[in-house]
Amino acid sequence: MNTMIKDGAFRKSSLSRKPGLHCVEVAHRDDDTIVVRNSKIPGDNKLHFNRREWDAFIRGVKVGEFDI
Secondary structure, X not given: OOOOOOOOOOEEOHHHHOOOOOOEEEXXXXXXXXXXXXXXXXXXXXXXXXXXXXXXXXXXXXXXXXXX
């Protein structure tokens, strides 16, 4: 499952396009690192994940592990 844009270009979540919602962007780098940032503050801290960590996160999201 590769839904990232190649070579470090960030892609915004479709849910973040609605006014007032948090804006999350994700990029997939050539070294297979996944980078997540806040699109409202793109120069601020970013989260970096390796492929194994990212896949585990996505699995958790799909089963509701992080629902609040």
